[in-house]
Amino acid sequence: MISRRKLLASAAATAVLSRLNITKSFAAQPKPQVPLIISTWNNRGANEAGWAILNKKGRALDAVEAAARVPEADPKDTSVGYGGLPDRDGHVTLDACIMDEKGRAGSVTFMENIMHAISVARAVMEKTPHVMLAGEGAYQFALANGFKKENLLTENAKKAWEDWKKESKYKPVINIERHDTIGVLAIDAKNDLSGACTTSGLAFKMRGRVGDSPILGAGLYIDNEIGGACATGLGETVMRAVSSFLVVELMRQGKTPQQACEEAIRRLVKKTPEYKDLQVGILAVNRAGEHGAYSIHKGFNYTLSLGNETKVHEADHFIK
Numbered sequence: 472m473i474s475r476r477k478l479l480a481s482a483a484a485t486a487v488l489s490r491l492n493i494t495k496s497f498a499a500q501p502k503p504q505v506p507l508i509i510s511t512w513n514n515r516g517a518n519e520a521g522w523a524i525l526n527k528k529g530r531a532l533d534a535v536e537a538a539a540r541v542p543e544a545d546p547k548d549t550s551v552g553y554g555g556l557p558d559r560d561g562h563v564t565l566d567a568c569i570m571d572e573k574g575r576a577g578s579v580t581f582m583e584n585i586m587h588a589i590s591v592a593r594a595v596m597e598k599t600p601h602v603m604l605a606g607e608g609a610y611q612f613a614l615a616n617g618f619k620k621e622n623l624l625t626e627n628a629k630k631a632w633e634d635w636k637k638e639s640k641y642k643p644v645i646n647i648e649r650h651d652t653i654g655v656l657a658i659d660a661k662n663d664l665s666g667a668c669t670t671s672g673l674a675f676k677m678r679g680r681v682g683d684s685p686i687l688g689a690g691l692y693i694d695n696e697i698g699g700a701c702a703t704g705l706g707e708t709v710m711r712a713v714s715s716f717l718v719v720e721l722m723r724q725g726k727t728p729q730q731a732c733e734e735a736i737r738r739l740v741k742k743t744p745e746y747k748d749l750q751v752g753i754l755a756v757n758r759a760g761e762h763g764a765y766s767i768h769k770g771f772n773y774t775l776s777l778g779n780e781t782k783v784h785e786a787d788h789f790i791k
């Protein structure tokens with residue numbers, strides 16, 4: 472049985488934590504496990520590129536950018552960068568954002584003909600007084616900063632678009648080829664966090680459509696005092712629920728990353744009557760190096776690199 476002395480000590484500790492606005496569960500977490508990099512979907516190549524930087528005591532910001540550039544350059548990845556499926560008019564348009572440990576952020580949206588949207592987003596953060604550049608403005612900014620014009624529409628993506636045009640059905644595909652938007656979160660050896668998010672968006676979308684990925688708080692959010700979160704799946708739903716910001720705020724209130732991801736998906740489901748027809752997956756980490764992942768449907772997975780080991784894990788899900 473717990474002694475009176477222990478009980479009083481525990482009550483006193485709880486009172487101190489409460490005055491400091493720290494919940495007991497958060498304060499009790501284990502020693503930080505860093506560095507760490509985690510990304511949405513099966514993304515070993517991306518994680519390995521980021522891990523190579525973290526392992527040499529590099530900065531989390533450099534790691535998440537390096538990781539995001541891998542799927543951006545992969546013609547086989549049909550939902551990110553080069554090889555991404557186009558909009559209904561046949562144009563590949565990219566959305567991306569990046570956020571660092573100081574809370575600085577950069578974003579590009581509806582940008583065409585530049586492969587590495589994540590690096591343009593970083594340049595917006597570092598070289599302009601703005602957070603987001605869109606369309607032609609983002610493209611011109613990229614050219615002025617040394618990025619080269621490239622055709623991002625591969626033969627395969629063009630063929631898929633031509634096939635799609637025969638019926639022109641407009642319905643989101645759940646777990647498209649088991650990957651979608653790439654969100655990456657990293658904690659470096661200094662215990663600083665950064666995140667990146669990059670996508671070509673919903674396949675065959677309306678021209679001008681922008682998803683959650685370049686929107687801070689929706690597709691990605693980082694708060695170095697608390698943790699970070701990113702989302703993948705149907706952006707319209709994620710934007711309405713501001714899911715990444717919500718997850719970070721739930722962690723601030725004392726939830727673990729897993730509890731925060733589950734609560735954010737439950738709230739999103741509540742606001743989305745058609746939730747059974749779409750997929751959203753959320754990933755989160757806190758400063759203690761704990762992570763969480765949750766989705767609406769089965770099939771969302773994520774890649775975690777920790778202590779020189781990279782593994783793909785299946786996320787738990789709302790619809791059982």
Ligand code: GLY
Nearest residue numbers: 672673682704706
């Ligand atoms: N999550 C990517 C998009 O909806 O565009």
